[in-house]
Amino acid sequence: MTALIPELTALLPLVDDLSRELPEAERYRRLLGALRSLVPCDASALLRLEGRELVPLAVDGLTEDTLGRRFLVADHPRFAALLAHEGPTLFPPDSDLPDPYDGLVEAHLPLDVHDCMGCPLVIDGKPWGLVTLDALEAGRFEPSDLATVRAFASLAAATVSVAERMRGLERSAEHERARAEGFRLAAGQAPDRVLAGRSPAFRHLTDDIRTVAGSDLTVLIRGETGVGKELVAQAIHAASPRADRPLIAVNCAALPEHLVESELFGHVRGAFSGAMTDRRGKFELADHGTLFLDEVADLSLAAQATLLRVMQSGQLQRVGSDREHRVDVRIIAASNRDLADEVRAGRCRADFYHRISVYPLRVPALRERGNDVLLLAGTFLEENRSRLGLAGLRLASDAQAALLAWTWPGNVRELEHTIGRSALKALSRLGGKARSLTLSAADLDLPVTPTAPASSPEPSSETTGLSMRADLDRYERSLIERSLQKNAQNWAAAARELGMDRANLRRSAARLGISK
Structure with missing residues (x-):
């Protein structure tokens, strides 16, 4: 029998999934896994169009806080350009349109994206959302990849359609929720945030x-x-x-x-x-x-x-x-x-x-929710990016570790105020003229390390920064190792306990030198 071509081999599991009842998050995770096997890239994402915003449903290779962001299409010209075309779009490496994912590719903070392409997903003749692919090296994608992405988008649309139907009356419920929102707005209340988390x-x-x-x-x-x-x-x-x-x-x-x-x-x-x-x-x-x-x-x-x-x-x-x-x-x-x-x-x-x-x-208190702190931070980062008129606002790796290490006595409200205060102070420190900001652990100003004994010599700022990064890495490593030991080295179970995606857990473990 003639061997199946690689593209068909990668797509067959998705065809099989169409007839299976799967959790929505798992269905979308498999979708992105198949996409990256077809077109190798550093990051991919599936986003749903909700009114004027694009909401990430699944990401692969992007930071955890990306899932908490809501991208206003009007603020992101690349997304607008993708939605304006029926088929896939490959942006030139020297495109002057800012990329929404600059600095968010997980293992390479804070580098910017250099190659980007994507395609709208159309269901019942209407744009449902986008699938995007990004690479850190210019020229990674070729024009021939467009045909592959177009074929994938058709199957992805079918997968999404199945997920939509399995959710049953969700669209009707959303319509009813919008009507209720109208009553709240008529009563003079501010628009509501939505609950978000995966822990x-x-x-x-x-x-x-x-x-x-x-x-x-x-x-x-x-x-x-x-x-x-x-x-x-x-x-x-x-x-x-x-x-x-x-x-x-x-x-x-x-x-x-x-x-x-x-x-x-x-x-x-x-x-x-x-x-x-x-x-x-x-x-x-x-x-x-x-x-x-x-x-x-x-x-x-x-x-x-x-x-x-x-x-x-x-x-x-x-x-x-x-x-x-x-x-x-x-x-x-x-x-x-x-x-x-x-x-x-x-x-x-x-x-x-x-x-x-x-x-x-x-x-539950925020300290009980594991990596949800990063997802929620993404929501507040995007809100502050828009409020401050920035092209990008992200967290450095030491800032992510600091957020995970802090106990959050003030819970989500404290996290919101911490992100807002840190972004404003960082922008002010740069004279208010920065195009993009990357917040470090020092910007967050969270007391995540013990105070030095009075008899200890005063450390230099450089030593303090190095010590903080080392302490944060040790803390994150101990959390992962304890969870793996508790779950008999079962990575899937450890990821669930920590509130992380399994792929993100493996990347963090590799960075910290934890053996798989």
Whole structure:
């Protein structure tokens, strides 16, 4: 039998995958693996077009934070050029269009990309997204590769189409989420971020969200300050049957005691001094939707009793009115304190606690989420790149290690502020005229190494930098080695535990001298 040509051999597993039920991430990972076997390159990516943004679904050879970025097409002319053509495009090595992946090719930071090509994926006659290939050497790609990429794009589109169909009603759910977003915007709230992560702890959280979202159960979200409890509430609402109705948020810690009932239940004209008109409360605004009670532990015992009565009966009276209003509201509450402890301390009513915590849900701290810190950093890097008008904003390898080593007592909020502060300081240090920035561990200014004893001589800045890099490498090496030992040298299991892609784990191990 005549041997199959290499191109066909590489594509056959993808054809076989079309009939198999695979997790979306694994399906896309296999897709990029087949692409790199057809056209050798330093990095590849699959991105989905969502409105005006391109969102990375899978990357191979790019840094972990790339998965957390959302590329606004208008800010990246290469992406715009790829989307404007029906077929593949090969950019000349001397193209003056900036490459979105400059400095993001994992093993070669902070070098820029010199060869780039890509192709749009078209499904049902509409652009769905892009597949891109990048190389660090000029001239790596040839015009003959365009035909290979074109053929691959056709099969990739079929693979993506299968994944889309297997997700069922996701497009309808996204439409409903957009409608709910409109209600939130109409209420004057800022656009929401989306939850992002790949670690086991994060997957457990998303499983909980999927489990409870379709019900009307009252949810109590617990978690430390800054972990994103409001994002979780938004995700539950967006995935619920109430998604086309408003999500109304109340910060209970900011409610003055004498205005709690007015804020929650409304008032009529003349009910008290300053009540010049009738006013609906948060419960009425959230009718048939969701009411999010943030920092619910800060409600007084009297306010808890009043709220409990409405939760039990679904009926309320505006302050100063004898007329009852019936509301249908789902309650989602959040607290950074353990309400069971608050009950024992006499600061929370037991009946209120049991009513509010029908489905308790815990949001993991950032220090429990492994490599998710890099994915989230990518989101904040892209936001700050756009805000500061930069062509590129990335992390040096020592900065990535510093982010992984820090314990993040302030969680995601602290990470967001750290990235924003570091980018601004680095740009200011360069006179505000830099085109691209690479943040180092020194820019992040995180206390990841122990303080030297008082009797030790003052180290030079050069020695400190070298010591920090060595300490960070030792820390990262110990994490990987412990995980490999715990998982009996099973690289796939270790990668899952660390929240890393297996290929990225192997690259990090090779850089640190850990034997495979």
